[in-house]
């Protein structure tokens with residue numbers, strides 16, 4: 001039987017859900033399913049906006065038939081040619097032989113590539129800002145290239161202020177009866193899927209999404225009808241604000257997420273301890289993920305949400321551990337920007353993962369990689385705790401408001417750490433850092449540095465050092 005939802009006086013949702021599909025685009029896990037949305041206007045002319053994936057075609061055709069009754073289908077608008085929205089165009093043409101297809105020339109070309117039916121005789125070609133009237137309703141077509149295929153266009157219905165946004169503003173998750181975003185708890189149940197859908201599917205194309213948002217800003221949008229997920233008719237600004245953040249690569253939360261790639265658990269151990277130290281410094285809502293266990297799409301989404309990311313990896317055959325390497329390439333492919341990043345490397349004989357991780361990350365724009373790093377030689381040792389503290393301090397200083405000042409004040413109360421400069425070569429001995437390579441632990445006061453300690457750069461003794469002014 002049909003599963004149709006009336007959206008407006010003459011507008012019906014005639015899409016369908018798929019809760020069996022394991023991987024959307026054969027990549028992204030969708031435990032909450034997905035909906036393929038299609039919209040049918042019953043104006044003086046009948047107009048269908050997009051079709052659906054092959055897997056749900058039976059429900060879809062039943063829905064159209066139920067709404068149309070004896071009426072013909074006059075027009076199909078194809079907003080883009082990804083097969084999850086247009087797999088059944090050929091079957092639609094067989095069922096409704098007189099249907100005209102409204103599309104742009106790029107879409108027309110792709111229809112020829114995907115199908116064998118004669119598109120030219122039924123195509124109604126529209127260009128930027130062209131309008132089409134179905135009777136009481138007028139639609140304006142606006143291109144949205146690379147959101148997220150090159151031929152994409154969206155359509156704006158001006159009488160009711162409805163934006164048919166193609167894949168923009170879509171989400172993973174099947175429609176569970178409630179088709180409107182204002183009927184569900186978006187923050188609790190849906191926002192993670194909105195973010196994961198956007199960042200993984202469209203995240204690479206921030207510039208193009210910004211261009212679409214600029215075009216949309218000039219419209220009085222009262223309803224957004226995307227091709228996946230919920231329809232928005234209230235608090236539309238909330239979703240647009242998220243799109244502004246995601247498409248400008250602005251972190252949503254001042255928060256730390258830690259990703260690790262670990263074979264035997266020692267890198268994981270260091271990450272757990274670091275996460276604990278961050279919590280001690282007042283960092284809240286920390287998240288930690290094993291890159292081998294959590295699907296990369298969730299980590300991409302977390303990376304777009306959080307301002308700070310720690311990458312920790314074992315060295316593997318002179319490279320980065322496999323799951324971490326894949327994740328880093330994935331992040332690079334999604335153009336991640338404007339983050340503060342920290343590195344922990346591990347290796348039993350020749351640790352190289354830190355350098356290699358930095359190589360990939362430094363190909364990305366506008367990120368800061370903290371100087372404080374940690375190298376593990378197989379496992380974290382108690383004498384490295386000071387270095388881990390320094391890393392935690394550096395991260396906390398840029399996440400927790402007021403943290404740095406607090407630490408400075410503490411330093412003053414305790415008699416702050418001093419620095420001593422080698423008069424011969426300029427090497428600086430910092431009491432906070434010590435000289436762990438030569439047996440002087442971080443935090444060692446100058447007077448406690450052994451008298452036989454020598455400058456690690458030029459070899460002169462302590463007597464050749466002066467306190468930094």
Ligand SMILES: Cc1cc2nc3c(=O)[nH]c(=O)nc-3n(C[C@H](O)[C@H](O)[C@H](O)COP(=O)(O)O)c2cc1C
Pocket residue numbers: 261262263264265266267268314315316317318319346347348349350351352377378379
């Ligand atoms: C297949 C394999 C290849 C490895 N290759 C390297 C390497 O090239 N250089 C190195 O220093 N360590 C190498 N290691 C050692 C691990 O990086 C090292 O034991 C590390 O401490 C593992 O960290 P984990 O306990 O977090 O898994 C390799 C380990 C395995 C299993």
